[in-house]
Amino acid sequence: MQDTRIAKDGLVLLGCGKMGSAMLAGWLARGLPKSSVWVVDPHPSDWLKDQGVNLNQELPKTPAVVLVAVKPQMMGDALPTLQAMGNGKTVFVSVAAGTTIATFEKTLGGQTPIVRAMPNTPAAIGQGITAIVGNDHVGETAMDEAEKLLSAVGDVVRLDEEAQIDAVTGVSGSGPAYVFHMIETMAAGGVAQGLSPELALQLATATVAGAGALAKSAVEGPDQLRINVTSPNGTTQAALEVLMNQKDGFPVLLKRAVAAAADRSRELSND
Numbered sequence: 001m002q003d004t005r006i007a008k009d010g011l012v013l014l015g016c017g018k019m020g021s022a023m024l025a026g027w028l029a030r031g032l033p034k035s036s037v038w039v040v041d042p043h044p045s046d047w048l049k050d051q052g053v054n055l056n057q058e059l060p061k062t063p064a065v066v067l068v069a070v071k072p073q074m075m076g077d078a079l080p081t082l083q084a085m086g087n088g089k090t091v092f093v094s095v096a097a098g099t100t101i102a103t104f105e106k107t108l109g110g111q112t113p114i115v116r117a118m119p120n121t122p123a124a125i126g127q128g129i130t131a132i133v134g135n136d137h138v139g140e141t142a143m144d145e146a147e148k149l150l151s152a153v154g155d156v157v158r159l160d161e162e163a164q165i166d167a168v169t170g171v172s173g174s175g176p177a178y179v180f181h182m183i184e185t186m187a188a189g190g191v192a193q194g195l196s197p198e199l200a201l202q203l204a205t206a207t208v209a210g211a212g213a214l215a216k217s218a219v220e221g222p223d224q225l226r227i228n229v230t231s232p233n234g235t236t237q238a239a240l241e242v243l244m245n246q247k248d249g250f251p252v253l254l255k256r257a258v259a260a261a262a263d264r265s266r267e268l269s270n271d
Helices: 005-009 019-028 072-085 101-108 121-125 140-151 162-173 175-192 195-219 222-228 235-243 249-271
Strands: 011-014 038-041 066-067 091-094 116-118 128-134 152-160
Touching: 005 140, 005 222, 011 019, 011 072, 019 038, 019 121, 019 140, 038 116, 066 140, 072 101, 091 140, 101 116, 116 140, 116 162, 121 128, 128 140, 128 162, 140 152, 162 175, 162 249, 175 195, 195 222
Parallel strands: 011 038, 011 066, 066 091, 091 116, 128 152
Antiparallel strands: 116 128
């Protein structure tokens, strides 16, 4: 990362909570010079203070990238302070949920290059997936820069249009919570069958983590992986007949859950 425009012109990170800290740790580990990073955070953690970056200092006038990682409710106070950087070469990358590109353009100027990103919480341990989309002023080079920055915390995919962000929110943005609840309910099922709560939770957590890792690394799709572990008339088939029920099983339940999250995402963007 040392030879990039970012290392030369600087990177501003606005907000350094869990997501911002994970990204910063990834950038520094990849060789981005500490002197090239400016962080603005009103309540810096001890970890952040120890990183040697420019913390709450005067910002460069035209940094290569400003990455906005503040909570949506803080956006109204934070963005106007960066107005002078708008309508120029500085690329703004936002990981703030529910804040549209149009909102940024309204504050920063209609000619500002803006990339909107939707990461998810596993990014905090470098295992996330982030979807990105840019406005008409973001060139291929800027998209590559944004992708490289966000790849520090996991995989990155590019969307065709901003409207897809709501569907992404329903699948991967909110998705970790669905999986956490699945772990809860699998463990509860084990307790109901006579296991201790501690053992049931350990089994459920390891099973979901292992199955996810296998699904990500395998050549086969999840449908074939499911078939591979399902013996005819065996225990897994008995469970799947419940889970795959078209009336009240996973197919209808998760479709409804993803739709509910996506619909709420649309509502929040329009508030």
